[in-house]
Structure formats: C-alpha cells, structure tokens
Amino acid sequence: xxxxxxxxxxxxxxxxxxxxxxxxxxxxxxxxxxxxxxxxxxxxxxxxxxxxxxxxxxxxxxxxxxxxxxxxxxxxxxxxxxxxxxxxxxxxxxxxxxxxxxxxxxxxxxxxxxxxxxxxxxxxxxxxxxxxxxxxxxxxxxxxxxxxxxxxxxxxxxxxxxxx
Numbered sequence: 001x002x003x004x005x006x007x008x009x010x011x012x013x014x015x016x017x018x019x020x021x022x023x024x025x026x027x028x029x030x031x032x033x034x035x036x037x038x039x040x041x042x043x044x045x046x047x048x049x050x051x052x053x054x055x056x057x058x059x060x061x062x063x064x065x066x067x068x069x070x071x072x073x074x075x076x077x078x079x080x081x082x083x084x085x086x087x088x089x090x091x092x093x094x095x096x097x098x099x100x101x102x103x104x105x106x107x108x109x110x111x112x113x114x115x116x117x118x119x120x121x122x123x124x125x126x127x128x129x130x131x132x133x134x135x136x137x138x139x140x141x142x143x144x145x146x147x148x149x150x151x152x153x154x155x156x157x158x159x160x161x162x163x164x
Contacts, residue, residue, distance in 0.1 A: 019049045037066045055112040
C-alpha cells in the first residue's frame with residue numbers, strides 16, 4: 001500500500017513537471033515572439049492545469065519565473081535588429097522592480113476572486129487595445145505599411161508637458 005502511494009505521488013509530480021515544461025515552452029515562444037514576459041500565458045496555465053492551487057500562488061510563481069535573465073536570448077535577437085531602446089528598458093526595469101513589490105504587498109488583503117476579476121478586466125482592456133490597433137494601425141504600421149492620420153495619444157501628452 002505504501003509503495004502504491006509513493007508511485008501515485010511520483011506520477012502526479014512527473015505530470016506536473018511535464019505540464020510545467022509544456023507551459024514554459026508555450027510561454028517562451030509567445031513571449032519571445034510577442035514581446036511579453038510570458039506571464040500572460042503562465043499564470044492562467046498554472047491554474048488551468050492545476051499545477052498550483054490558487055491565484056496568489058500562481059502570481060508568486062510567475063514572478064519568480066520571469067526574473068530578467070529569462071528573456072536574455074530573445075532580447076539579444078531584438079537588439080541585433082535594432083529593435084531595443086536600452087535606456088527605456090532600464091527605466092522600465094527599475095520602476096517595475098519597485099512597483100512589483102508594492103503590487104505584491106497590497107494583495108495581502110485582497111481575495112483571490114477579486115484579483116481574478118481585476119486580472120480579467122486588465123487582459124480585456126489590453127485585448128481591446130490590440131484589436132483596435134491592429135484594425136486602425138494607429139500605433140505602428142497599418143496593413144498597407146503606411147501610417148494612418150489618427151493622432152498618436154502620446155503626442156498629446158508630450159505637447160502638454162512641453163507647453164508647461
């Protein structure tokens with residue numbers, strides 16, 4: 001009976017390891033291709049595959065997984081093509097470093113359910129932005145390769161601060 005329990009636990013652990021590897025492959029490919037941390041794939045994947053038990057454990061696990069060196073090879077590929085703004089990345093890294101701590105701290109008294117609703121809204125807003133941008137081409141090239149005449153939102157902010 002003890003041997004059966006040990007084999008059963010070993011099989012569960014092996015399956016979790018295999019599922020985690022598959023999840024890492026999918027997150028790595030999509031993250032490298034789409035310029036994401038991979039967290040957008042990892043967090044729901046950990047929950048859907050029942051690798052972790054709750055949202056907060058998934059969030060903590062993903063944050064540990066996306067420590068900066070994880071993307072180094074993808075960054076090198078983009079850098080070779082001249083598609084990395086180094087100082088912008090440094091500023092984002094430093095601010096993210098401190099704000100991620102504050103974000104993690106404030107979740108102490110927020111339920112998993114509320115965090116999941118917040119995350120769903122967050123991803124919905126991001127999804128709507130990318131659907132809109134793909135359709136209009138406002139923040140990049142349109143399907144024809146030319147810029148649309150819709151003004152860029154950031155220009156309004158830059159002009160506002162320039163006048164001050």
